[in-house]
Amino acid sequence: MKALKIPEATIIRLSVYSRFLAQVKRRGVITISSGEIANGVGVSSAQVRKDLAYFGEFGTRGVGYNVGELYGHLMKILGLTSQWQVIIVGAGKLGSALTMYAGFAERGFKVVAVLDSDPRKIGQKLDSIEILPVSRLAEVAAANQSAIGIIAVPAEESQEVANTMVQAGIKAILNFSPRVLMVPEDIVIRNVDLSVNLEILSFYLGAQKR
Amino acid sequence: MKALKIPEATIIRLSVYSRFLAQVKRRGVITISSGEIANGVGVSSAQVRKDLAYFGEFGTRGVGYNVGELYGHLMKILGLTSQWQVIIVGAGKLGSALTMYAGFAERGFKVVAVLDSDPRKIGQKLDSIEILPVSRLAEVAAANQSAIGIIAVPAEESQEVANTMVQAGIKAILNFSPRVLMVPEDIVIRNVDLSVNLEILSFYLGAQKR
Numbered sequence: 449m450k451a452l453k454i455p456e457a458t459i460i461r462l463s464v465y466s467r468f469l470a471q472v473k474r475r476g477v478i479t480i481s482s483g484e485i486a487n488g489v490g491v492s493s494a495q496v497r498k499d500l501a502y503f504g505e506f507g508t509r510g511v512g513y514n515v516g517e518l519y520g521h522l523m524k525i526l527g528l529t530s531q532w533q534v535i536i537v538g539a540g541k542l543g544s545a546l547t548m549y550a551g552f553a554e555r556g557f558k559v560v561a562v563l564d565s566d567p568r569k570i571g572q573k574l575d576s577i578e579i580l581p582v583s584r585l586a587e588v589a590a591a592n593q594s595a596i597g598i599i600a601v602p603a604e605e606s607q608e609v610a611n612t613m614v615q616a617g618i619k620a621i622l623n624f625s626p627r628v629l630m631v632p633e634d635i636v637i638r639n640v641d642l643s644v645n646l647e648i649l650s651f652y653l654g655a656q657k658r
Numbered sequence: 659m660k661a662l663k664i665p666e667a668t669i670i671r672l673s674v675y676s677r678f679l680a681q682v683k684r685r686g687v688i689t690i691s692s693g694e695i696a697n698g699v700g701v702s703s704a705q706v707r708k709d710l711a712y713f714g715e716f717g718t719r720g721v722g723y724n725v726g727e728l729y730g731h732l733m734k735i736l737g738l739t740s741q742w743q744v745i746i747v748g749a750g751k752l753g754s755a756l757t758m759y760a761g762f763a764e765r766g767f768k769v770v771a772v773l774d775s776d777p778r779k780i781g782q783k784l785d786s787i788e789i790l791p792v793s794r795l796a797e798v799a800a801a802n803q804s805a806i807g808i809i810a811v812p813a814e815e816s817q818e819v820a821n822t823m824v825q826a827g828i829k830a831i832l833n834f835s836p837r838v839l840m841v842p843e844d845i846v847i848r849n850v851d852l853s854v855n856l857e858i859l860s861f862y863l864g865a866q867k868r
Contacts, residue, residue, distance in 0.1 A: 456858060457667055463857045464849075468838065527864025528858050534856070536742060541755035548751050551836050551853045557860075596859050620859040626761050628678065628699060636862045639674075640855050643761045646744070647673045647736050647849055648666060648831040649765075649806050652846045654737025 450483045458499045459526070464489050465496070466522040473515050481512040533592050537609045537619070538600030539564035539579045541571075542624055542642075546598060547574040560595060561588045565605070585609065589616030596620045603627040610637075668709045669736070674699050675706065676732040683725050691722040741766045743829070744804050747819045748810030749774035749782075749789045752834060752852075756808060757784040770805060771798045773814070795819065799826030806830045813837040820847075 468488045468506065472480060482500075486493040500506050500518075503525055507513040534557050536543050546552070547562050563573055565582040566601055572579050589597065589612065597613040598623060599606050606625035613621060620636040623629050631637050678698045682690060692710075696703040710716050710728075713735055717723040733739055744767050746753050756762070757772050772784055775792040782789050790798065799807065799822065807823040809816050809831060816835035823831060830846040833839050841847050 452738075454861075455667075457665075459858050460854055462861075463851070463854045464838075467836070467851070525861070525864075527860035528857065532856070532860055532863075541751075541758050545751035545755040546852065549808075549852055551851060552856065554836075555853045555857065557853060557856050562754050584715050596856060596863075610676060618860070620863050622859060626764075627676070636859055638855055638858055641673070641677070641761060642756065642759055643765045643767060644670055644673045645832050645850050646742070646762065646767050647738065647765065648669050648848055649832060649846055650737035650742055651664075651669050652671075653742075653806075653830050 454502050458502060461489075461491065461495070461499050462522050462526060465499070466519060466526060466528075469515055469519040469522065473519055477515050479512045480515050480518075482507070484512075491648060502609045528556050531558055533558055533560045533595035535560060535585075535588060535592060535595045535613075536562045536598040536600060537564075537582060537585060537613075538598075538624075539566075539569050539574065540600065543598075543600035544574050546600060546624075547577060557596070560592055563588065565601075582609070586616045589613050589618050593617035593619070596622060598624065599629075600624045600645045664712050668712060671699075671701065671705070671709050672732050672736060676729060676736060676738075679729040679732065683729055687725050689722045690725050690728075692717070694722075709824070726792070741768055743768055743770045743805035744808060745770060745795075745798060745802060745805045745823075746772045746808040746810060747774075747792060747795060748808075748822075748834075749776075749779050749784065750810065753810035754784050754809075756810060756834075757787060770802055773798065775811075792819070794864055795822045796826045799828050801821050801840060803827035803829070808832045808834065809839075810834045830854050 470554050482496040483493040486496045492568055506521060514598055536547055536559055539562050547559050559577060559591045561580060562577050563580045563582045563585050569579045570581050572655055597618045599609050603608055606627050607629055610621060610629045610631055614631055614635055623637060628639060629637060675695055692703040692706040696706045715847050716728055716731060746757055746769055749772050757769050769787060771790060772787050773790045773792045773795050779789045780791050807828045809819050811819055813835050818841055820831060820839045820841055824845055825840055833847060833849045836851055838849060
């Protein structure tokens with residue numbers, strides 16, 4: 449379980465590196481230096497080397513990294529060599545956007561079900577996925593226990609949705625509702641608040657004035 | 659410019675702490691310990707103290723922090739004591755979701771304009787905001803130079819949108835398109851890929867199996 453000690457910021461950068469390498473690979477490039485990766489994604493080359501060093505030796509000194517090999521390694525580290533199923537609860541604006549977000553499929557995440565509590569939405573389709581009643585969540589989650597659950601419901605409904613997911617055997621949850629959710633320790637959960645991204649900008653803009 | 663050296667992970671946690679303190683404040687709590695903050699948001703109390711220490715001394719040893727005061731400090735640090743205007747380019751599913759995302763307004767971000775290139779969308783409304791043609795971006799950005807620009811267009815259009823924003827005087831950009839954008843050094847930019855959040859989960863799920 450050594451991998452669990454890797455800083456989250458490193459995991460995020462590995463994801464960014466892998467995307468950049470995918471681009472480079474499509475252009476037919478064979479080898480690449482840490483400096484070129486660094487320039488491509490906007491970090492220092494020392495950072496690139498440090499991030500990769502967590503997972504052993506990849507490159508050859510003076511030559512650099514084999515693009516295809518490094519890309520393969522990163523995808524394996526990120527758990528992206530197999531497809532992940534995703535269940536989304538909440539078919540509001542955000543849930544719908546997530547369901548139809550092309551970036552998920554590109555990285556191997558396949559939305560297998562979308563559920564909502566609004567009777568007017570049940571039976572409608574998002575791309576080819578029919579919206580199911582949230583009352584069927586326990587059944588859908590039990591049938592897809594290896595799926596990642598995404599919660600995109602209002603704050604007051606999110607804990608109950610999380611409870612149902614956990615009881616049905618879901619092991620990983622991505623929470624977009626603006627509330628910290630309580631889950632058992634063996635569940636991997638990540639709380640996403642979209643305004644955090646704006647706050648990082650406002651922090652830096654404010655710092656420039658300070 | 660000391661603030662610029664603060665790790666991004668710390669800024670993200672400050673944002674999380676401030677949200678938690680807002681909740682606690684609404685319940686009428688006067689003082690809180692680092693341990694209680696830590697429990698509330700799921701980090702260690704040492705982490706809370708370390709994050710806050712970047713910005714000076716806040717609490718009283720043995721007593722803890724005054725909730726209202728600490729909340730006020732954090733909001734000031736995050737640049738959230740004044741309102742920020744936001745211009746969104748791209749009124750697809752994601753852009754629409756972002757435009758109507760209640761979490762932005764709660765934290766002082768006000769969407770002042772939404773623009774799109776699709777003639778069928780021009781003139782339609784998202785909440786009370788009319789979608790404008792993207793051809794008016796230079797004009798809208800020039801009239802709101804202190805605004806934060808959000809890019810929610812396909813990858814092949816995003817660099818041009820960023821260029822137009824920068825030329826019109828926009829200083830901060832949040833990029834949701836899956837492409838690394840080139841901007842001058844004095845522009846603050848943050849690239850958001852929603853699938854990164856899923857990849858952090860798949861990393862941990864994969865690590866459990868390793």
